[in-house]
Amino acid sequence: MIPIHRASRTGVGRGHRVFGSFSGVCFLLFFSGVMPVLGQIPVTVHGHVLHAPHFVPCSDAAVQAWPCGTLVFTDADGRFEVFCPGGVDSLTVMSHGHRVSGVAVSGREHVDIELEALSVDLEHAEIDGRSSEYVPEAAQMEPRQDLLATLESVPGVRGLDLGAGLIQPVFRGLLGARVAVLEDGIPQVGGRWGADHGVLMDPELYGGAEAVPGGGHVWLGPEAMGGAVRLSSFAALAEDEQRTRLGMQFRWGDSNARLHVLHRQRTNRTQWHAGWSARQFGNRNVPQSGFQYLGRQYRLDASRLPNTSGQALHGVLGIRSDATNGWGSLEMRWSEARQGLFPGIIGIPDQQDLTTDPDVMGWELPLQLARRLQLTGKWIHHGVLDRTLRLSVSRNERGEFAPPHAHGFGPEPSDDLSLRLEELYAFGESRWEGVQGAFGVQMEWLEGRTTGWEFLLPDHTRQRFSFVLDRKQGRGRLGLRLDAVHVTHAAHSEPLYGPDGAQIGVDVRTDNLNRWMPGGALSWHLPLTLRPHVRGHWTTALYSRAPSSYALAANGIHHGTFRFEQGNSSLRPEQSLETRLSMGSPEKAEGALGWSVQAFTALHRGFIHLTPKASFAPIAHAGQIYGFEARDAFRTGLEGTMLWGWGNSRWEHSLALLGQWALETGLGLPFTPPADLRSRVQHPWGENGFVAIQHRWVAEARLVARNEATTPGASLWGFQCGWSRSGWTVSLEADNLANVAWLDHVSAYRALGLVSQGRWASLRLTLDVGAADDR
């Protein structure tokens, strides 16, 4: 019985122990009956116990001699010697982690015995462990033809589209400063409060992108309230090699052409990468012949939005070096977007301003220029606690240039610079991570300077200091972030002129502000398993977010929304309680159904949003004043996907539903996206290709804010086919095949009654090639 007790203590699997004992006993019974008949039985037997298959001595193995039952243990060399007065007919050998072995002596005095290690075949193994960098709710975004399509590939995420360089992610109806965009953990700024101030990036120049829905993610910062777009840099190549990715694309409709190149190379412990992309696009094609702005009717002669053409350039250069206990990287990114602004964006256009230029690629005043230059460093040191240090500095610039025009009776400006916003930004994070969790500090510093004759926002600063704790608690994860946010902005006033051009006073636009605001987040995340193949997550988060500098200090025409917007310096941090549930079952086999559902509810105390005021702007080319107010709000919604596969064919549906209300009034919050149902059927085309039909149904937007118009629904058909082989990928995609004139409820152009892009088709070619590839 001794061996069985020892095995029990070792924790060897019960099934194997029983099997081993049973087979050993059978073996003994067989040989104890047969061997005496076969020959002389030795009284002393010696030998070795060895590990199979490499014959390494096995020490401390128990060797029991039969029939007397004497038990001995092997020495360091695996040697044993055992004695039975009546002779030894068989041996039983046991060792921790090995199968029990029974051996017939068969008259031998020296016996070497090999032990086989115990092994278990697993169909499925789950490792319960994660880094604090990992966000279980995140959904991977596949790089598509552009940033807009990349964002919209994830249900519940949309892109607010004002041009290739002017795209803002919209998460569950929230956008701008309520959606964080992070590059390898570094928050991106650049006037993100403005709906027209898009994200300057090209998804092709990143290692990956994912969408994180909801707020309260402690490491993603307080701005990740609606969600976050996380972009990651390039991981280390598996071995010393070079890889180059090339791509080119052309889109009929707005003559949108793009080229990108990305090269990565690893030598020993050092890897570098460099890449750039260039995009040039023409005036946007729209199936529309007229629009309305501030009660004025205008004609569009050539079904194009004049002066919406532009270009965007992006570049990246980085290096990564691995050390014994960690690695470090340095990366520089720069972007520039230059684009004409539709004449209705700045001022009231005359009909002749809307005459279509035969050169669809040219642009003139008004125009927008946006630039970004960012330098990022990251160091990771492995130890008892892994240490991660991130540092980043960046300069962001946005400029709007327009024909000089005076407001009121003031003198006409002498230059074209309507508004320039320059932001200097620094971010630092130090994180320590162990088995049970992570903690760290984050610091950010922003200085914003504004110039130009169209005042919108004063000079301002913003600093944030945060302590973050993220700890494993049982199966769940508890997150805590404590924020201290310091905001300042300068006073600004302008001369006030009378009808005769003489100064009659001072127009005070903003006063000084200098304030500390506390904030933070507390989150609880729990993985759920309802059935073996139905899994998900439950997250509850309580968090707050300090108002943006824009919400505190704006006072002027915001061209991106075509409105006169006023900040409110009395605003305090908004507080939210949010619960999210994510469940899903992956497609298991042919003909089986895969599905996933993500749902959320959120109560917001003092939700800051623009509401129409009972007054008009003091200048002609702006209508009613919209002011930032804090009102309680409730938001809820769900996104679902369903996938059915048979053979290599797939049938996919995705649905996004959202409701958001201001509790005080019962009205909807501004820009609430309507329900959206997407379907796609994909069939294989030869061995390496596919053909797909896709459809998007956008419901009528009826949940609207005060004075916000409802938006009719739309049905849009699309087509896609692709072929790939040996790193080559060719794809053709067409959308809005019926050239439907549809309004996008969340687009800023909606305010002008301008429809979204009409029919387009895009041909894309990419090549991923290694150094050894002779292509």
Add this chain to the structure above:
Amino acid sequence: MKFNIQTLIGAGALTLAFSSCGTSDTEPPTLCQAQNLTGLPSVTLDEIEAEAGTSVTVFDAFCDDTELGEVRWDLHSAEGHEHEEGEEEGFVLNSGTDWAELETRALEGTSAEEGFTFDVPLTARGVWDLVVSVVDAEGNAAPDVVGEVHVENDYIPEFVLGQVDGVSPDTWEGEPVWSPGSSIVVSGTVRDSDGIAEAELLLILEADESTVWSSELQVSGDSLVSFTETVVIPADAVEGEYHFEMEATDGTGVEMHTGFHVEVE
């Protein structure tokens, strides 16, 4: 933690029900024309006649079911845009289009009568749009009401175009398009009761304000001058937006500028 989907659905439904408890005035204010008993013109009239150099008052009444907020009068030249789809004003030679008025006034109570008075400058002639906007205290905005103010002017010289390139400008749909190297015959009259001292026609490139063609009309102080001029577009003219400028000065030195936009391509 035991997951209970029923609890979640119940909590969500409760919160949703709670969210619909909020009520708000969403009824926009209106122009209540029936209460206007002053006899002064209202913005809702088809047309408001005005004479340069005079003062005009437009009178309207505003109503709201709870509380009025603010009214705004926005008077601006009708040149270059329309306010209603299909609105056809015909060809109008406007002068003094820089003139505009903008006034806001706070309103109180559930009904208010307000008059908007403006002085028509002596430089103005043509059609102006008067846009009246009103909001209530909650911020509900009524649809804009747009009226047309037709400004007559006996003070400054007046051009009347008969034919341009063989057709009456009244038949134009949109702005005329001329080609580089082409010749356009323009005929019409210019008159003033004080006599015409100077008159000139010019074609100006809007991009840089350069004059690409001009012609001084033969005048001798008569109160009515007829003209027929051939506008020559240079063969190397830059394509783009141009302005056909017509300028005149009467016998007392009063100047007048008018014209229309031309696309050269």
